[in-house]
Amino acid sequence: MPVPFNLADALDSALQSAAVQAGLEAAAFVPDVRTADPRHGDYQANGVLAYAKAHKQNPRAVAEKLVAALPAGVTEGYVITVAGPGFINFTLQPATLLAWLRMHDSKDHLRSNAASARHGQTWVVDYSAPNTAKQMHVGHLRSAVIGEAISRILEFSGAKVIRDNHIGDWGTQFGKLIWAYKHHRDEQALASDPIEEFERLYQMGNAAADANPAVLEQARQELVRLQSGDATNLAIWRQINEASLQAFQGIYDLLGIRFDVTLGESFYNDKVDRVYRELSDARLAEESQGALVVFHPEHPRFKTQPFIMRKADGASNYASTDLATALYRALHFHADGIVIVTDFRQADHFEQLFLTVRKWFAAKSYRLPALHHVTFGAVTGEDGKALRTRDGGTIKLKELLAEAEARAYALVSERSADLTEEERRKIAAVVGVASVQYADLSQNRSSDYVFAWDKMISLEGNTAAYLLYAVARIHSIFRKLGLAAGDLAGEAAGTPPETPAEQALARKLVKFADAIRLVNDTLRPHFLCLYLYELAGEFSGFYAADKVAVDDPAVRARRLLLCARTLLVMETGLGLLGLRTLTRM
RNA sequence: GCGGCCAUAGCUCAACUGGAUAGAGCGCCAGACUACGAAUCUGGAGGUUUGGGGUUCGACUCCCUAUGGCCGCGCCA
Incomplete structure (x- = not known):
């Protein structure tokens, strides 16, 4: 049974064609398929409610008609019910779960299937961007970590990604x-x-x-x-x-960051004259108090708050270089999308920048890339104020990462005293950095980030350590059985999941595609963190409920297949977040 | 003054951008190692989603308003 990578997509198009079959006004019908609360099923289609409302029809009747018009290929794969005011619920059959697990048996298969989403696109991701002559401090962490995760996920989804470090290497x-x-x-x-x-x-x-x-x-x-x-x-x-x-x-x-290009502000020094000229020619820019500025009359605020692109003394500023940067990315890199990762305080600047770029590119008929300002909140101490050391200085990133590693080392030594010193050092290096990365990524980026050591290096809850522990336990199972984790031999004997824990785990595994899709659409990596946390939770439940290393070869094969896929998805997903993983800890 | 963001359990956060009975972790209470790693798992208590209006089949989510917090606003980035 061939099954698609993204089951929600497939349901969506199946419902679209069913709408035609069933005589709905198909153009006005949006299936709105999404992952569901497991109590209701794996996926739900909510589009019927809006459609029935707009067409003054009974939503349940419309839903029944749609379900009846679904092709056999779809109805065989799910238990389908109509519930409540007109939700259509789809619960995956165990055989469908097995088919999906069989088909997605390697990182390459996951990647090649995910890559259709952004195939042929080029994205420039602008992140980190520290100023030269200064050390990176804790405030530089979020941009670097979030930008890298977004880069990896865009890449996994098929885009060509250009990682650009737009350093501050010029200025007064x-x-x-x-x-x-x-x-x-x-x-x-x-x-x-x-x-x-x-x-x-x-x-x-x-x-x-x-x-x-x-x-x-x-x-x-x-x-x-x-x-x-x-x-x-x-x-x-x-x-x-x-x-x-x-x-x-x-x-x-x-x-784990490596930039493709480092084109700082100085790179654009000789490119700002063209910006002044073209914006002036297009009558977008005007002189005001000696400076060259852009107003946006249609905007409530920016009709009076200027976008200053050349100072009164004739010097450029970051508005001019950012405009030049946008042009360079569009013309030189042929970018389909640009993502700029900075803190929320620069929201005004980028809103003005994007407004200006849109008008400018339209005037010159330049192809306009999708423009995304990915913002994040401030990093604060536990008192809600900007994070400072005891003596009032900023915390250097170098010191922060060293501290994380030291704390991880103390924990590893306490929990796994049997490991050699060298092993504990290696493990601490991974757990320490991963904890810092994950603490940052797992929270919705738009809220302020409260920095707390104990929470970050914590072993419990939604933390890097919890996810890495699940990965280590799976490796341990394969080690105990003398099997290689990536070894596909024996998987053919795997049968559909049976016990509640097996089914819950399998049902979570197929949702990997939805998590990737969600991060792609929202550019919010915390959705992938949440998914991996829930997957690790399902695995831990399964691990406690159903022993893998049992004598019955059929049961063992069935459960080993689930272990192998959980490991694959966990390691792939953590890799997309920029975290390294371990085989023991 | 003008504008933006935010306010969810005692604490730290989710809630797939308008869907079904608002979920986790920490902490608290009660359980589970003669079973593949207990850095784990299973239960329980804990909510007027800051207050007040509104929109609709349906609101933590959208609109209005009040309060509180963070931030931006003419030549730093």
Whole structure:
């Protein structure tokens, strides 16, 4: 029995054609198929209610007609009932569950089936984007972790993804930094930990310029020299960038991030004139108080709140470079979609940017990509205020990840004292980072994120440790039985799931497709986290209820198949979130 | 002042973007290791979804309003 990867999709189109068969006004009928509460079934179609309402018909009668018109290929695979005011419920038959599990037996099969969703599309994902000359701190975590997960899921869904690190490597701060570099640098510190020293110099330059107008003027001169191509200052600037990128990569390595391109603000320096020209020619931009700005008369706020794209002193700012960036991504990368991952405070900026881009591209007949500003809330301490260390400084990302690993190590040593020191170190490295990533990803990104160590490294509940533990237990079963986890031999003997726990687990497994779809549609990775958590929960229930390593070969084969698929889906899903997994912990 | 986001169990969060009896974890109570890893599982208690109106077959979700919190708003990004 061939079954599709995404069963909800298949039901949707089956209901569409049934609507034609049954004589409904098919164009006005949207099946609205979604996953259901298990009490009601696996999928439910809710579209009948809206249709019947609009057409003044009895919803139950319409539902009955639709069900009667479904092809045999569909009706054989499910138990179908009409319930309540006109819901159509579909419960998968055990044989259908088995067929799905058999067909999706490897990561490659999952991927190739999922890839139809965005086949042929190109997406640019813009995330992380720290400023050079500063260390990454806790505030940089969410963009990096969320952006990477979105990139992986878009890729899994068939898109060509270009990961772009739009670093802040240009701007007025470099005048002060170069001034401090020339007057106060510590060569020894520069050699041993350059990023730390640059950060110190930046703060020093900032403070000195604030305190002394003469310094401020000298810093301005340094900036002018840099911008006019002065060799010395350019060399310092390059040194700063190089050291910064190296430090960033240290963090990215821990988080499993590798960018395809790093096109920072400086890259767009020579591309902003075209932006000024084209927006002015299109009469979208106007002079206001000496600056070149864009107003949006149709917008309640942006009709008076300007989008400043060239400052009165003639310099560019991030509006101009972001406009140039949008054009570059559309023309050079042929992007079908652009995702920009930043915190919610920049919502106004990107709303103005997107409004401007839409009008500009329309005026020039440039192909417009889908534009998504993926926002997330602030990271706060447990008091609800911005997260700070005890002495009031920001928490460095490097230190945060080290702390997570140390806490994980203490836990592993406590729980698995029998493992060697080396093994415990390795496990702690994975669990520590995964806990940080997962704590961030598992929450709806739009709310503020309350940072709490105990919750993050916790072993219980919706945490990385819980998911990794489920994976480790499955590996353990295969190890005990002397089987390879990916070994497909013996699966042919697997029969349809029978016990309640087996069925619940199998029914959750096929919903993987729906979770992927949901994240694709919403760009919210927490839906995949929630799915994996629920899957791990179903597995744990199954594990407690039904022993796998039993003597009866038929029962054992049936349950081993479920274990193999749970492992496959868990490892695939965790991989899409950017987490590494373990075989023991 | 104008605008945006948010408010769900004691705490931290979900609720598939308008669907069926609002779900988890922590904490609390009561159980389950002579069974593949108890970092687990099974039950129980706990709710006027901030207050008040409205829209409709149906509202945590949409609209209005009040209160409280976070944030943005002319040359930082």
